[in-house]
Amino acid sequence: MNFSINREVLLTQLLNIQKGLPVKTSLPILYAIKFEVLEDHILLTSSNSDIAIQIMIDDPSLKVLQTGKAAIPGKFFIEIMRKINATYVEMALMEDKLLVIKADRSEFKLRLMDFDYYPEIDFLDLDDPIVIDSNVIKTIVRETNFATATNEKRPILTGVNFKYDDNHLYAVATDSYRLSQKNIKLRTHSKQFDIVIPNKSLEELSKILDSINEDIELYINPNKVLFKLNKIWFQTRLLEGNYPDTVKIIPTEFPVSIPFNKEDLLQAVERVSLLSPRDKETNYNIIKLNLNLDKVVEISSTNNEVGDALEEIIPNGDIKGESIKIAFSSKYLVEALKSLNSPEITLNFAGDIKPFVIKGKLDEESLHLILPVRMD
Amino acid sequence: MNFSINREVLLTQLLNIQKGLPVKTSLPILYAIKFEVLEDHILLTSSNSDIAIQIMIDDPSLKVLQTGKAAIPGKFFIEIMRKINATYVEMALMEDKLLVIKADRSEFKLRLMDFDYYPEIDFLDLDDPIVIDSNVIKTIVRETNFATATNEKRPILTGVNFKYDDNHLYAVATDSYRLSQKNIKLRTHSKQFDIVIPNKSLEELSKILDSINEDIELYINPNKVLFKLNKIWFQTRLLEGNYPDTVKIIPTEFPVSIPFNKEDLLQAVERVSLLSPRDKETNYNIIKLNLNLDKVVEISSTNNEVGDALEEIIPNGDIKGESIKIAFSSKYLVEALKSLNSPEITLNFAGDIKPFVIKGKLDEESLHLILPVRMD
Numbered sequence: 001m002n003f004s005i006n007r008e009v010l011l012t013q014l015l016n017i018q019k020g021l022p023v024k025t026s027l028p029i030l031y032a033i034k035f036e037v038l039e040d041h042i043l044l045t046s047s048n049s050d051i052a053i054q055i056m057i058d059d060p061s062l063k064v065l066q067t068g069k070a071a072i073p074g075k076f077f078i079e080i081m082r083k084i085n086a087t088y089v090e091m092a093l094m095e096d097k098l099l100v101i102k103a104d105r106s107e108f109k110l111r112l113m114d115f116d117y118y119p120e121i122d123f124l125d126l127d128d129p130i131v132i133d134s135n136v137i138k139t140i141v142r143e144t145n146f147a148t149a150t151n152e153k154r155p156i157l158t159g160v161n162f163k164y165d166d167n168h169l170y171a172v173a174t175d176s177y178r179l180s181q182k183n184i185k186l187r188t189h190s191k192q193f194d195i196v197i198p199n200k201s202l203e204e205l206s207k208i209l210d211s212i213n214e215d216i217e218l219y220i221n222p223n224k225v226l227f228k229l230n231k232i233w234f235q236t237r238l239l240e241g242n243y244p245d246t247v248k249i250i251p252t253e254f255p256v257s258i259p260f261n262k263e264d265l266l267q268a269v270e271r272v273s274l275l276s277p278r279d280k281e282t283n284y285n286i287i288k289l290n291l292n293l294d295k296v297v298e299i300s301s302t303n304n305e306v307g308d309a310l311e312e313i314i315p316n317g318d319i320k321g322e323s324i325k326i327a328f329s330s331k332y333l334v335e336a337l338k339s340l341n342s343p344e345i346t347l348n349f350a351g352d353i354k355p356f357v358i359k360g361k362l363d364e365e366s367l368h369l370i371l372p373v374r375m376d
Numbered sequence: 377m378n379f380s381i382n383r384e385v386l387l388t389q390l391l392n393i394q395k396g397l398p399v400k401t402s403l404p405i406l407y408a409i410k411f412e413v414l415e416d417h418i419l420l421t422s423s424n425s426d427i428a429i430q431i432m433i434d435d436p437s438l439k440v441l442q443t444g445k446a447a448i449p450g451k452f453f454i455e456i457m458r459k460i461n462a463t464y465v466e467m468a469l470m471e472d473k474l475l476v477i478k479a480d481r482s483e484f485k486l487r488l489m490d491f492d493y494y495p496e497i498d499f500l501d502l503d504d505p506i507v508i509d510s511n512v513i514k515t516i517v518r519e520t521n522f523a524t525a526t527n528e529k530r531p532i533l534t535g536v537n538f539k540y541d542d543n544h545l546y547a548v549a550t551d552s553y554r555l556s557q558k559n560i561k562l563r564t565h566s567k568q569f570d571i572v573i574p575n576k577s578l579e580e581l582s583k584i585l586d587s588i589n590e591d592i593e594l595y596i597n598p599n600k601v602l603f604k605l606n607k608i609w610f611q612t613r614l615l616e617g618n619y620p621d622t623v624k625i626i627p628t629e630f631p632v633s634i635p636f637n638k639e640d641l642l643q644a645v646e647r648v649s650l651l652s653p654r655d656k657e658t659n660y661n662i663i664k665l666n667l668n669l670d671k672v673v674e675i676s677s678t679n680n681e682v683g684d685a686l687e688e689i690i691p692n693g694d695i696k697g698e699s700i701k702i703a704f705s706s707k708y709l710v711e712a713l714k715s716l717n718s719p720e721i722t723l724n725f726a727g728d729i730k731p732f733v734i735k736g737k738l739d740e741e742s743l744h745l746i747l748p749v750r751m752d
Contacts, residue, residue, distance in 0.1 A: 073682070076650065076651060076682055076683070079650050080647070080650055080651075083643070083646060083647045083650060084647065085643065098683065099683075105644075105687055105688040105689065105690075106644075106647055106685070106686070106687050107685070107686045107687075108650075108651065108683065108684070108685050108686075109683045109684040109685075110651070110682070110683040111681065111682055111683045267459075267461065268481075268482075270459055271456070271459045271460065271482055274452065274455050274456055274459060274484075275452060275456075275484065275486070305487065306449070306452055306486070306487060307452070307474065307475075307484065307485045307486040307487045308484070308485040309482070309483070309484050309485075310482070310483045310484075311481055311482050311483075312481040313481065314481075
C-alpha cells in the first residue's frame, strides 16, 4: 500500500467514518479504521455495536502507487490528519507493521493493528430500495429525535419509530412524558415498513448528512437498515419489539387553543423556569400555564426555597375557549418550540389534566404533545 | 429599598461581583451578594475564602426611591438578570423577606437571606499606595500565571511572586518544572514589597480587568493586597511563606541558541506531541529536540505502543553552537510560546540536561525556562 491524496479530502471522510468508531469496546480491533487502497479508490470501514459505515474515496487527487490494506488506529490517525497542515499527504506501509505518513517536513510512523482480526461487516444487499431525499431524513431527526427516551427503562422508546405506508412516511418519538411526530407525503411509493431506529444512530447519521444533499436509498431487513448514499453507506441495527401505538393518546378535541409568538413564549418560559421547582421523577423544571377568564395568559412557577416567578404573555391572536390551568416540564415545551420553524404557534388544550398539543402555522406535518403533571 | 436601573449596567457589575462568590462554602450567607442601596449609588459586596470584591454603581440610570439593604442569593439573581431582556428593571423589598424584581411583563419574587448574618469585610485602609497601570497587571497574569503549580504539594508555588524594588516590578511563577518571569520598569516609584498572590485570585482579577483600562492603587499588608480601581475594590489574601529564590536556577551561559519562527515551532511541537509518551510524574507529553552537526533541527517522539513522530524545522536565522539533544514536556514549551508576543523567538540551551530558556525578540521583559527530563 502506497498512495498520496489531498489531505482535506481524506480528513473530511475520516471525520465521517469516525462516527462509526466505538467509544468503548471489548473488541479492540474496532478502534481501527479498515483501510483498503484499490487501483482507483479507497474504501474506509468503521463499525461498533450499533453502526457500520463504509466510505468510498475516488477523489481526483488520489494517486495510488501500490494497492493494499491496513487496520489503522482511528483516533491517532484522525488526530494526525487534523494537525498536519500540508495540502497533500503520502502514506505507505512498512513491513505491514507501520503506516508511514509523510507531509512536508513531518513524518509519522503509526503502529498498525492486525488487519486479519477485523470482523467481516455484511452490509445489506437487497433489491428495490425505498428512496428518500436526505433533507427529509435530516428534518425528521431534527424534529423528533430529541423526544426519544434517554434511559433504558423501556429500550424501544430510545429510538424513533419510522412507518411507511402508501406514500406517507410517519415518524414518531416519545419518552412517555412527551411526544413528537412528523408525517410526510413522499413522491416515491414502494412497499410499506415499520421500524425503530436507535436515537444515537440517527444523531450520527444526521451529522454525516449535514453537508450532503442527495437521494438516499433505504434497504431494510428485520434487524438492520442501510442508508445508501453515493459514496457513503451507513448501516444501523434496529430496536427489537413493538413500538407502542401512540395515536390513541393524542387528543382530537381541543376546547381551548391559544396562539403565541414563538419567541415571546420561549423567552417567558425560560425566565420562569429559572426559579421553578424540579419534578421528582424527571428532575425537570415544572411551570404552570394559566388562562384567566379575562383572557390574560400567565406562566408562573412557585418555589418555596428560592422564590416565585410570573410572566404575563399577550396571545398572538384570538383565544379559543374559556380558561385553562395546567402544569408541565418547561424543558419539553422549550424543546418542542425550538424544533418548530413557524414564528407563530398555537398551544391546544384538551383539559387541565389532559395532554396538550403544540402546532406551528408553517409546520403542518409536525405535531408535538406534552403530558401535564399534577399540581399540588 | 426600592430602585430602578438600566439592566445591562447592573448585569455587567453583577458578573464582576460574581467572581467573589464562593463555589462551595460552609458559610451559606456568602452565596448571597451584599446589596446596599444608598441615596445616589449602590454598593455590591461578595467574598469567599480568598477574595473579597466591592463594587460601586453610580450610573445615571439609577433612580433610588427608597434606600435599603439586602442579602440576595447571587446565583439566581444573576441568572434572572441575564435572562430578562428589558432595558430597565425595578426592585423593591417585600417585608425584608422577598426581593421583588419587575421588568416589562416579568415579575420575580426572590427569597432573601438574613442580611445581619453577612460577615463584616474589612478592606485594607492604608496610605500611599503603589500605583500600577491595569495593563501591566493584565500582562503579568497572562505571561506568568499559567506557570504556577496546580497541586498543593508546595502551596507557595500556587501563586505568583511579585517583587517591587527601585522602580522595577519583578513577577515570577514556577511549578518547579518550568518557570516564567516578567521584569517591568515602572514610571512611579515607592516603597519595596515582596508578596505571593494565589493564581486563582489573579485569574479572577484579570477577568475583571479585561474591560478596564485605568491606574490601579495597590495597598499591601502582610497577609492581604487590595487592588483599588475607580469603582471596583478587589482584595485577595496572600500566600504565606518565603518564595524560593529562582534566580540561581536560571543559566547565564548559553553555548547553543537557535532562532525559530514561533508559529512553525508551535505547530511542529503540537504535531509531534500527538504520539508522544507521557511523563510518569507530570503525565505530560515528552518530546525530544535534536540539533545535529549538519545544522538540522529535529523534534521527535517515540512511543512503543502507538508509533513515532518526527518533524524537521528550519531555523529562522543563524544557529549559535554545535549540537544539542534534549527532552522535555511539550506542554511547557507550547504554553511559553503562546504567552510570547514575538513572531520570532529563540531557544537558548546551557547543555543537554540543563534548563533551557525561551526568549522573544519583542519580549525583552519576559523570560521562560523549562527543565529537561532525562532520556531513557
